[in-house]
Amino acid sequence: MACKKESVPFSGTPEQEAALKKAIAELKDTKGALMPIMQRAQDIYGYLPIEVQTMISDETGIPLEKIYGVATFYAQFALQPKGKYQVSVCLGTACYVKGSGAIFSKLEELLGITNGECTPDGRFSLDSCRCVGACGLAPVMMINDEVYGRLVPDDIPGILAKYQ
Amino acid sequence: MYRSHVLVCGGTGCTSSGSQQIMDTLKEEIKKAGLEAEVSVVQTGCHGLCALGPIMIIYPDATFYSMVKVEDIPEIVNEHLLKGRVVTRLLYQETVTPAGVKALIDTDFYKKQHRIALRNCGIINPEIIEEYIATGGYAALGKVLTEMTPDEVIQCLLDSGLRGRGGGGFPTGLKWKLAKQNDADQKYVCCNADEGDPGAFMDRSILEGDPHAVLEAMAIAGYAIGASQGYIYVRAEYPIAVERLKIAINQAREMELLGKDIFGTGFDFDIDLRLGAGAFVCGEETALMMSIEGNRGEPRPRPPFPAQKGLFGKPTILNNVETYANIPQIILNGPEWFSSMGTEKSKGTKVFALGGKIHNTGLVEIPMGTTLREVIEEIGGGIPGGKKFKAAQTGGPSGGCIPASHYDIPIDYDNLIAIGSMMGSGGLIVMDETDCMVDIAKFFLEFTVEESCGKCTPCRIGTKRMLEILTKITKGTATMEDLDKLEELCYYVKENSACGLGQTAPNPVLSTLRYFRDEYEAHIKEKRCPAGVCKALLSYHIDAEKCRGCTLCARNCPANAITGTVRNPHVIDTDKCIKCGACIEKCKFGAIYKQ
Numbered sequence: 001m002a003c004k005k006e007s008v009p010f011s012g013t014p015e016q017e018a019a020l021k022k023a024i025a026e027l028k029d030t031k032g033a034l035m036p037i038m039q040r041a042q043d044i045y046g047y048l049p050i051e052v053q054t055m056i057s058d059e060t061g062i063p064l065e066k067i068y069g070v071a072t073f074y075a076q077f078a079l080q081p082k083g084k085y086q087v088s089v090c091l092g093t094a095c096y097v098k099g100s101g102a103i104f105s106k107l108e109e110l111l112g113i114t115n116g117e118c119t120p121d122g123r124f125s126l127d128s129c130r131c132v133g134a135c136g137l138a139p140v141m142m143i144n145d146e147v148y149g150r151l152v153p154d155d156i157p158g159i160l161a162k163y164q
Numbered sequence: 165m166y167r168s169h170v171l172v173c174g175g176t177g178c179t180s181s182g183s184q185q186i187m188d189t190l191k192e193e194i195k196k197a198g199l200e201a202e203v204s205v206v207q208t209g210c211h212g213l214c215a216l217g218p219i220m221i222i223y224p225d226a227t228f229y230s231m232v233k234v235e236d237i238p239e240i241v242n243e244h245l246l247k248g249r250v251v252t253r254l255l256y257q258e259t260v261t262p263a264g265v266k267a268l269i270d271t272d273f274y275k276k277q278h279r280i281a282l283r284n285c286g287i288i289n290p291e292i293i294e295e296y297i298a299t300g301g302y303a304a305l306g307k308v309l310t311e312m313t314p315d316e317v318i319q320c321l322l323d324s325g326l327r328g329r330g331g332g333g334f335p336t337g338l339k340w341k342l343a344k345q346n347d348a349d350q351k352y353v354c355c356n357a358d359e360g361d362p363g364a365f366m367d368r369s370i371l372e373g374d375p376h377a378v379l380e381a382m383a384i385a386g387y388a389i390g391a392s393q394g395y396i397y398v399r400a401e402y403p404i405a406v407e408r409l410k411i412a413i414n415q416a417r418e419m420e421l422l423g424k425d426i427f428g429t430g431f432d433f434d435i436d437l438r439l440g441a442g443a444f445v446c447g448e449e450t451a452l453m454m455s456i457e458g459n460r461g462e463p464r465p466r467p468p469f470p471a472q473k474g475l476f477g478k479p480t481i482l483n484n485v486e487t488y489a490n491i492p493q494i495i496l497n498g499p500e501w502f503s504s505m506g507t508e509k510s511k512g513t514k515v516f517a518l519g520g521k522i523h524n525t526g527l528v529e530i531p532m533g534t535t536l537r538e539v540i541e542e543i544g545g546g547i548p549g550g551k552k553f554k555a556a557q558t559g560g561p562s563g564g565c566i567p568a569s570h571y572d573i574p575i576d577y578d579n580l581i582a583i584g585s586m587m588g589s590g591g592l593i594v595m596d597e598t599d600c601m602v603d604i605a606k607f608f609l610e611f612t613v614e615e616s617c618g619k620c621t622p623c624r625i626g627t628k629r630m631l632e633i634l635t636k637i638t639k640g641t642a643t644m645e646d647l648d649k650l651e652e653l654c655y656y657v658k659e660n661s662a663c664g665l666g667q668t669a670p671n672p673v674l675s676t677l678r679y680f681r682d683e684y685e686a687h688i689k690e691k692r693c694p695a696g697v698c699k700a701l702l703s704y705h706i707d708a709e710k711c712r713g714c715t716l717c718a719r720n721c722p723a724n725a726i727t728g729t730v731r732n733p734h735v736i737d738t739d740k741c742i743k744c745g746a747c748i749e750k751c752k753f754g755a756i757y758k759q
Contacts, residue, residue, distance in 0.1 A: 074461070094525070131365065
């Protein structure tokens with residue numbers, strides 16, 4: 001999984017830490033609890049920096065190396081923070097044959113970043129994803145929870161302008 | 165009692181095109197018109213015709229409005245609901261005939277379909293358990309618990325001929341039988357809802373439109389094999405499906421259709437959700453179980469099979485969402501009913517997600533044995549823009565393509581394997597003459613390289629080397645020896661990989677090589693991409709005969725590669741051209757071509 005190792009200083013709050021500890025206490029005794037705990041942790045912090053992984057390890061007794069192994073295995077877990085606006089372009093088959101590759105290139109060109117990266121001002125991050133299930137609208141991209149469909153590359157500047 | 169029910173699709177496709185706002189506006193407008201006591205608004209699951217979303221159906225007359233916009237709502241409420249006059253301009257054009265409005269069921273899209281797994285999708289409100297029960301829901305579980313022995317349930321499935329809808333096609337009854345034979349203090353029933361094939365979304369639609377059907381079937385499975393706990397492993401990227409499953413599980417628990425002593429028979433069964441975290445390999449059964457246990461989702465060698473040692477080391481069955489959705493109907497209607505549909509070795513129906521170059525993108529459920537031509541030409545409404553059919557891709561990254569020469573092949577498990585593809589979970593992507601098959605093979609390899617878990621060498625390194633060769637071909641730098649090497653690697657990776665992902669990863673290459681070898685050779689020998697897709701091999705030109713000298717292309721060229729004077733043919737400087745295609749899009753006279 002390609003991700004740029006730029007170190008962003010960790011800035012967790014005591015409230016976040018309390019929320020994480022509460023979630024761990026709730027889930028600790030269920031079978032196979034690690035992934036649900038990590039998913040909750042990512043909901044709380046937005047990503048899973050090593051500091052958060054260490055906290056999970058301390059609370060659960062699960063070795064940090066195992067947690068890191070799981071965090072790097074699954075695409076859903078992010079070790080780097082995401083942008084304020086998360087742009088994801090569907091590169092599933094249906095969107096791909098309808099030209100989502102060109103949409104992705106246009107975004108790379110306009111944002112100056114590539115897959116898995118975040119703009120230096122923290123505003124936009126760009127990811128490719130596989131099938132959001134809106135194949136009828138192909139090609140599709142999402143910015144946070146907003147879905148944009150039936151796109152052509154010329155639509156992109158106008159859409160990004162809404163988030164400036 | 166309501167005199168009219170307005171069904172609004174709340175599936176992912178329609179939600180993406182704004183059906184939630186439509187629901188909200190509709191409720192407001194109905195309130196304004198004072199019709200709250202007479203008209204009920206129901207949010208349903210997917211109707212299948214995603215290309216026409218957002219979709220709205222008004223009962224009792226089943227008027228089908230397509231591509232509805234928020235601005236249309238006041239008119240629908242005032243005209244249709246208040247005055248009883250159909251808003252003709254919003255009707256799905258297929259239903260409009262000189263003799264009046266045709267029933268939806270008689271349109272080309274629906275008339276050849278047979279909905280079993282999708283039976284309730286688009287008809288009931290998936291968030292209300294009573295609606296599922298009203299259409300016969302949980303009757304199959306009642307029948308199983310009170311009238312049948314576990315062996316009879318398994319025999320019923322064996323007789324029905326139901327095979328796994330996740331792709332492999334293993335007989336479901338046999339899987340259950342093996343799990344039942346193994347004695348253990350605890351067994352598990354799992355549901356694979358980690359739909360990974362990019363371009364297939366039937367499982368999500370079933371979960372969003374009819375979640376109780378899956379819960380009911382899992383409880384039946386629990387009774388049949390002797391398990392008291394179930395897990396649904398569902399993609400976290402499916403927020404609507406996850407939410408509806410949570411609601412459904414809670415409602416079933418409240419009604420004591422899940423939990424302790426179901427129907428007072430002493431049978432206990434409960435279900436928990438586990439969210440997948442975006443790994444294609446977790447569609448493989450052993451990897452999925454590793455993931456539920458909280459580990460990296462790496463597959464392990466079989467045997468022991470999950471029926472012997474599965475989740476947490478206990479006997480486990482794993483079936484896919486669509487497989488489960490068929491089961492309550494088989495129990496209620498009998499195995500003969502189910503096996504009367506389909507072909508000799510593939511019984512029942514299959515749901516396909518139609519996508520790509522086709523008019524009616526969406527979900528269709530067809531009896532096994534329907535031909536590809538019927539699916540594409542009749543149900544799918546053909547290919548847009550008068551383009552020619554080139555191939556259909558089934559089975560996603562594990563499958564292959566079906567060329568025009570097999571257009572009339574009846575679709576079933578065995579026929580698809582015989583022609584080098586596979587059923588897969590049911591993605592069916594249509595491609596026309598402007599799609600390059602080498603590029604498509606490369607697209608799928610990029611996917612498998614990214615998703616290979618890295619545990620075994622043939623898959624981890626083999627797929628990477630294959631992708632490198634494919635990239636060379638699309639850039640025009642490959643030799644014919646590379647092509648031989650590619651083919652050799654395909655067989656090597658297929659035979660030596662540890663799990664299904666690696667064993668099937670070469671299929672997209674092998675099947676395109678089998679049917680479109682000439683395209684590979686054109687890339688290598690002539691440095692030419694016949695479909696005009698591979699950028700490195702293209703150059704853009706202006707046809708001087710057709711060019712009117714309007715200057716539009718020159719003004720839009722980001723590289724200033726086009727020169728010419730007003731009313732005289734323009735010229736593209738191929739050295740400066742960055743092949744972005746902006747000029748082709750802008751030209752009103754079709755004067756620009758690529759070769």
